[in-house]
Amino acid sequence: xxxxxxxxxxxxxxxxxxxxxxxxxxxxxxxxxxxxxxxxxxxxxxxxxxxxxxxxxxxxxxxxxxxxxxxxxxxxxxxxxxxxxxxxxxxxxxxxxxxxxxxxxxxxxxxxxxxxxxxxxxxxxxxxxxxxxxxxxxxxxxxxxxxxxxxxxxxxxxxxxxxxxxxxxxxxxxxxxxxxxxxxxxxxxxxxxxxxxxxxxxxxxxxxxxxxxxxxxxxx
Amino acid sequence: xxxxxxxxxxxxxxxxxxxxxxxxxxxxxxxxxxxxxxxxxxxxxxxxxxxxxxxxxxxxxxxxxxxxxxxxxxxxxxxxxxxxxxxxxxxxxxxxxxxxxxxxxxxxxxxxxxxxxxxxxxxxxxxxxxxxxxxxxxxxxxxxxxxxxxxxxxxxxxxxxxxxxxxxxxxxxxxxxxxxxxxxxxxxxxxxxxxxxxxxxxxxxxxxxxxxxxxxxxxxxxxxxxxxxxxxxxxxxxxxxxxxxxxxxxxxxxxxxxxxxxxxxxxxxxxxxxxxxxxxxxxxxxxxxxxxxxxxxxxxxxxxxxxxxxxxxxxxxxxxxxxxxxxxxxxxxxxxxxxxxxxxxxxxxxxxxxxxxxxxxxxxxxxxxxxxxxxxxxxxxxxxxxxxxxxxxxxxxxxxxxxxxxxxxxxxxxxxxxxxxxxxxxxxxxxxxxxxxxxxxxxxxxxxxxxxxxxxxxxxxxxxxxxxxxxxxxxxxxxxxxxxxxxxxxxxxxxxxxxxxxxxxxxxxxxxxxxxxxxxxxxxxxxxxxxxxxxxxxxxxxxxxxxxxxxxxx
Numbered sequence: 001x002x003x004x005x006x007x008x009x010x011x012x013x014x015x016x017x018x019x020x021x022x023x024x025x026x027x028x029x030x031x032x033x034x035x036x037x038x039x040x041x042x043x044x045x046x047x048x049x050x051x052x053x054x055x056x057x058x059x060x061x062x063x064x065x066x067x068x069x070x071x072x073x074x075x076x077x078x079x080x081x082x083x084x085x086x087x088x089x090x091x092x093x094x095x096x097x098x099x100x101x102x103x104x105x106x107x108x109x110x111x112x113x114x115x116x117x118x119x120x121x122x123x124x125x126x127x128x129x130x131x132x133x134x135x136x137x138x139x140x141x142x143x144x145x146x147x148x149x150x151x152x153x154x155x156x157x158x159x160x161x162x163x164x165x166x167x168x169x170x171x172x173x174x175x176x177x178x179x180x181x182x183x184x185x186x187x188x189x190x191x192x193x194x195x196x197x198x199x200x201x202x203x204x205x206x207x208x209x210x211x212x213x214x215x216x217x218x219x220x
Numbered sequence: 221x222x223x224x225x226x227x228x229x230x231x232x233x234x235x236x237x238x239x240x241x242x243x244x245x246x247x248x249x250x251x252x253x254x255x256x257x258x259x260x261x262x263x264x265x266x267x268x269x270x271x272x273x274x275x276x277x278x279x280x281x282x283x284x285x286x287x288x289x290x291x292x293x294x295x296x297x298x299x300x301x302x303x304x305x306x307x308x309x310x311x312x313x314x315x316x317x318x319x320x321x322x323x324x325x326x327x328x329x330x331x332x333x334x335x336x337x338x339x340x341x342x343x344x345x346x347x348x349x350x351x352x353x354x355x356x357x358x359x360x361x362x363x364x365x366x367x368x369x370x371x372x373x374x375x376x377x378x379x380x381x382x383x384x385x386x387x388x389x390x391x392x393x394x395x396x397x398x399x400x401x402x403x404x405x406x407x408x409x410x411x412x413x414x415x416x417x418x419x420x421x422x423x424x425x426x427x428x429x430x431x432x433x434x435x436x437x438x439x440x441x442x443x444x445x446x447x448x449x450x451x452x453x454x455x456x457x458x459x460x461x462x463x464x465x466x467x468x469x470x471x472x473x474x475x476x477x478x479x480x481x482x483x484x485x486x487x488x489x490x491x492x493x494x495x496x497x498x499x500x501x502x503x504x505x506x507x508x509x510x511x512x513x514x515x516x517x518x519x520x521x522x523x524x525x526x527x528x529x530x531x532x533x534x535x536x537x538x539x540x541x542x543x544x545x546x547x548x549x550x551x552x553x554x555x556x557x558x559x560x561x562x563x564x565x566x567x568x569x570x571x572x573x574x575x576x577x578x579x580x581x582x583x584x585x586x587x588x589x590x591x592x593x594x595x596x597x598x599x600x601x602x603x604x605x606x607x608x609x610x611x612x613x614x615x616x617x618x619x620x621x622x623x624x625x626x627x628x629x630x631x632x633x634x635x636x637x638x639x640x641x642x643x644x645x646x647x648x649x650x651x652x653x654x655x656x657x658x659x660x661x662x663x664x665x666x667x668x669x670x671x672x673x674x675x676x677x678x679x680x681x682x683x684x685x686x687x688x689x690x691x692x693x694x695x696x697x698x699x700x701x702x703x704x705x706x707x708x709x710x711x712x713x714x715x716x717x718x719x720x721x722x723x724x725x726x727x728x729x730x731x732x733x734x735x736x737x738x739x740x741x742x743x744x745x746x747x748x749x750x751x752x753x754x755x756x757x758x759x760x761x762x763x764x765x766x767x768x769x770x771x772x773x774x
Contacts, residue, residue, distance in 0.1 A: 067611040073620070092278055130612065139610070161611055162601070166278060169596035171438075174276035187616070188623035190560055190596060194275065195434035200562055201399035201624070202555035210376065210397070210417055213409060 051089045051097075057082050059104055060160070062122035066129050067164045074183040076168050084167030084178035085160075091176065096159055103156025110135060133157065224461045225468060226258075230487075230498045234258040235767070237488050237502040239474045239517065242319020243749045244736040244756040245508035246452025247367075250459045251760030253466035257767065260467050260500055261460075262490055265315035267470035268322075268453075273443030277597045281441055286323045288315045295658040296646045297700050305646060310660040311512050312703050317470055318453030319510070320703070320749070322443045325564045325593060326421040326450065327747040328373045330364045330754070332384045333357040334574050334585075335744045345583055348665065349540050349637040353741040354713045354722045355758075357384055363754040363761075368419075371455040371753070372427050375419030382414070382570040392424045394566075395433060399557035400627035401566030404590030407686030413571040418589060421450040421750070422563050430454060435562040440593035472498075475655055477505055477521040477530055477732065485732045491653055504731040504772050506724075506763070508756070511541070511705030511737035515643050516658050518709070531709075531726035531734075536719055538643040540710055541662060542635035542743035543702040545586070547672035549629050549679040550603065551688035556624035559592030560599075565630075566590065572675060573745055584671035586633025586745050588679050592626065599623055605692050629682065631675035632746025636665040637707050664698050672696050704748055709738035723762040724755075731772050735759045 049057050064076035064085075076082075089097055111121040111132050118124040121132060136157040167178035172185065172192070179185060182192045199205035228234050235257035238245050245261060253259045268286070279285045288311070296305035314320035334341065336353040344350065365388045367373065375390035377383075394417035397405075405415040422439075423432045433448040447454040460466040471493040478486050478499060487501040507514045515538035519529040529537050568589040575585050594603045600619055603626055608618045641663065645656035676693050683691040712718025715727035724735045735756050737748060744751060766772050 068616050069613050071613065071616070075616070088278075092283055133611070137610075165600045166597050169600055170277055171275040174274065174278065176276065176278055185596065188596060188599075188619050189556065189558075190437075190623065194436040194438075196437070196561040197435065198396035198398075198562075200396075200435070201558035203399035203402045203553070203557060204397050207397050207402050210379065210394070212379070213414055 049083070049086050051086045052082070056104060057086065058122050059107065059120065060085055062129065063107070063133065063160055064164045064167075066126065066133055067161055068168050069126075073187045076164050078180070079168045079178065079183040080180035081164050081167035081178065083180070084170070084176060085163050087177055088163055088167070093163065099156050099159055103160065106156065107132070107136070224464060225466065226464060228258065228260055228467055228500075230500045232258075233487075233501040233503060234260050235503050236260070236506055237262060237500050237504075238506045238508055239488060240319060240508040240510065240513070240736065241317045241452065241457065241468060242314055242508065242510065242736070243321045243452060243752050244759075245506075246318065246321070246455075246457050246460070247753050247756035248506055248508060248735060248760050248763075249466050249468070250456035251757065252764065253460045253463040255760070255764045256465070257764075258465050259460070260469055260502070262472040262474050262488060262500065263317050263319075263468065263470045264473040265317065265470065267317045267468065268443065270443075270445050270447055273445040275436070275438040275442065275595075277595055280323075280443075281595075281598065284315075286314055286316050286443055287312050292652040293657070294649055294651060295660060296649055297660050297662070299661070299663045299698070301640055301661055305659045305661070307649060308700070310658065310701055311705060312701075313510050313512065313705065316443075316453075317457065317468055318451040321421075321451040322449075322453055323441050324451075324749060325440045325591075327565055327568075327589065328368075328375070328419045328421045328750040329568065329570075329587070329747055330384060330386075331357070331744045331748075331751040332382070332570075332573060335742055335751075338742060342577065342583070345636065347638070349639055351637070351710075351712070351717075351741050354711060360751075360754050360758060361385070361387060363757040364750065366757045367750060367753045371421060371450040371452070372423050372430070373419055373421050373450065373750075374424040376417045379416035380414060380568075380570050382573050390419065392427065394418070395420055395422060395424045395563055396435075396566070398559050398562050398566040398590075398592070400559045400590040400592050403553065403557070403627065403686040403688075404567045404629065404682060407682040407684070408567075408569050410685040411681060413569045413682070415567045415569050418565045418568045419750075420563060420565065423448045423450065428455075433563060437560045437562065438595055439563045441595070473653060474509070474517060475520060475653065477507075477517060479521075479523065479525065479530065479729070481525075483525055483729060485729055495653065504733065504763075504767070506733040506735060506759075508734075508736045511708045511740075512643050512658055512660075514734055514736055514738045515708040516645065519645050520655060526728070531719055531728045531732060533728050534716055534719060536639075536710065536717070538708050539639050539641070540637035540707040541641040541643060541660070542637055542704075542706040542740070543662075543699055544704045544706070544743050544746045544748070545584075545633045545635050545664065545668040545672045545699070546746065547631040547676040547679075547694065547696050549631070549676055549683065549691060549693040550605075550626060551628075551683040551686075551691040552605065552622055553625050553627070553687070554689055557592070557627055558624050559627050560594075560596075560623065564591045564593040570745075572678065575671075575674075580674060582667040582670040582674070583636065584634040584667055586631055586671060586675045587747070588675060588682070589630050589632075591628050591630050593628070594626075596623070599626070605690055629679035631672055631679055633668070633671045633675060634745060635668050635706075635743040637710075637742065638663075638665060643705075643708055660702075662699060662702075669696060669698070704737065704743075704746075706737045706740045706743050706748060709734045710741050711739050712741070723766060724759040725766070733759065733763060
């Protein structure tokens with residue numbers, strides 16, 4: 001990345017040194033690399049909460065850690081999902097603030113009803129937390145929907161579930177600050193680059209090139 | 221590019237106002253300005269630059285960076301004309317300079333000969349408006365070729381035995397094959413089908429000052445940050461601007477076509493970004509606003525002289541709406557495909573393009589393509605097999621295992637034209653500008669649903685033959701949401717049964733033309749943009765000839 005970035009600067013300052021055709025041919029790759037390099041260098045300061053109180057943040061963080069748990073690989077917690085949601089509620093999801101306020105209360109009420117000995121959701125054991133979340137999950141167990149139909153997110157659980165997954169998998173270059181350090185992409189096996197060359201995967205690496213069907217394709 | 225543009229006054233009577241800068245509008249703007257005419261293009265969305273095309277799934281997909289926004293332009297839906305329509309999201313289309321060509325998948329096969337003359341071949345289908353086009357594939361062939369060479373289409377000529385005849389090879393070799401394409405090819409060939417490299421409106425080689433695709437993996441739904449996707453924004457709009465005669469006026473929302481006492485169009489009324497209203501005068505107006513907004517604009521322009529809407533003496537404006545029926549199957553393979561890299565589609569089959577109704581028991585035909593078009597969040601929400609938990613450790617491990625090992629086969633097919641399927645004005649709901657909202661009435665013909673269920677079963681067989689570890693089909697349901705908006709101002713020679721003539725001129729108003737998805741007479745088998753653009757190139761030739769012989773009043 002850094003290499004490409006320097007090269008772009010070089011190109012911009014000394015266009016006489018290289019042919020226009022060379023630049024044209026390589027420009028997309030140069031541009032892509034430079035843009036993404038610039039973005040990642042902006043991620044310097046550790047984020048702070050601007051919407052949540054520390055107490056609220058701890059509860060959301062605890063929920064996130066059950067939706068995408070930390071195991072041998074990073075989970076929602078390591079990807080800084082709670083910071084993403086904090087920012088979301090001040091930006092694209094500001095309409096969901098009431099839902100969050102009510103949902104956080106309901107979460108605590110449910111936690112205390114189910115497990116009277118725990119004071120709050122974040123203090124419950126992971127297995128207990130899962131039980132509490134299961135009781136709040138109003139959507140039926142996974143069934144396939146028609147492709148591209150949107151799952152309605154009217155209740156707190158579904159909304160926070162979607163926000164957690166978004167915060168885990170969004171492009172780390174996004175200024176919404178989710179997927180910290182590209183943790184989510186690392187987990188799912190998406191390389192962090194934004195430009196790739198074939199072969200892409202296991203099945204196309206030895207592809208001999210397109211040939212007409214053996215024996216020739218009979219005309220319809 | 222923007223600096224090269226002229227700035228016309230609204231009081232200047234320009235030769236043409238074109239409403240919409242998408243697949244058709246962009247081509248018309250380039251052709252007409254190149255032919256010497258003064259053109260103003262009014263686009264309701266913003267003029268975005270390559271650097272605006274981020275890979276942020278919130279901004280682009282959830283906040284509609286590139287598409288119409290349901291809060292600003294709400295719409296309603298009902299299945300049949302006797303129901304009261306309810307508010308819901310019904311259409312998605314590009315709302316920026318370049319229109320839907322900015323964010324589309326870029327599948328670019330041509331409609332086949334049969335699409336233009338199916339009624340003649342099959343006879344009437346009771347209860348439907350299946351009709352022949354007044355033009356043939358042969359008449360459009362030079363314009364298909366022009367699209368391929370002017371905007372930049374990659375592909376391999378004569379690689380499908382079902383392809384219609386062509387006068388020239390593709391402008392560029394096909395894009396590289398993806399693992400999904402290799403597996404699809406393997407499975408399809410085992411079953412005796414004829415997979416071929418998908419023609420795509422994406423550059424496989426540098427061309428015309430634009431670079432080749434860098435395989436970033438954010439293609440469907442996203443704008444191309446390196447201009448390799450052959451949107452009109454990347455391809456022909458810069459050429460229109462370079463003529464010095466074409467002004468692309470962004471953020472202008474047209475709400476009415478104005479006519480005079482003689483029933484001629486005098487210009488278009490629009491809101492600018494500050495919601496001030498203007499009348500842009502023009503000798504002629506071309507609507508290329510898409511299959512939803514073009515009929516809506518005609519209906520919004522009703523007046524004493526045209527009480528049912530402009531150009532609507534047939535009563536057919538907005539009717540015969542078609543979408544392309546579709547279905548989707550997905551599969552998991554043992555080793556990583558890494559299909560998130562690259563564009564969406566690398567292999568297609570047309571073996572089912574023309575099914576025999578006597579054999580299969582329903583009307584229709586379709587195409588299957590191998591693809592992966594799910595960006596990471598979208599994948600987590602809709603790309604996992606049916607029994608997968610929606611959260612927790614098992615959800616995470618499924619994400620982890622499946623993201624690199626999943627592919628899809630997308631099935632697209634015919635939609636029969638039904639008069640009861642339509643866009644009209646909602647009697648109650650208004651948009652953010654106070655204009656009557658779009659109301660969609662739609663119920664799939666039973667054959668359309670039978671067809672896609674049948675195609676879906678074939679797609680599962682192909683995945684089996686390819687060695688899938690697991691495969692599943694998304695359920696087919698009646699459509700209530702669409703992106704292919706077709707047939708709502710159909711072309712024909714009889715003013716009683718069509719809205720525009722073969723020159724794209726409305727039968728009723730001499731200096732009003734329509735050219736976009738609304739012009740189509742039949743739906744084709746999916747992927748209509750290539751054919752819409754061929755129509756736009758042809759329309760530009762026809763309109764230029766009419767104007768030059770003084771037949772439009774200029």
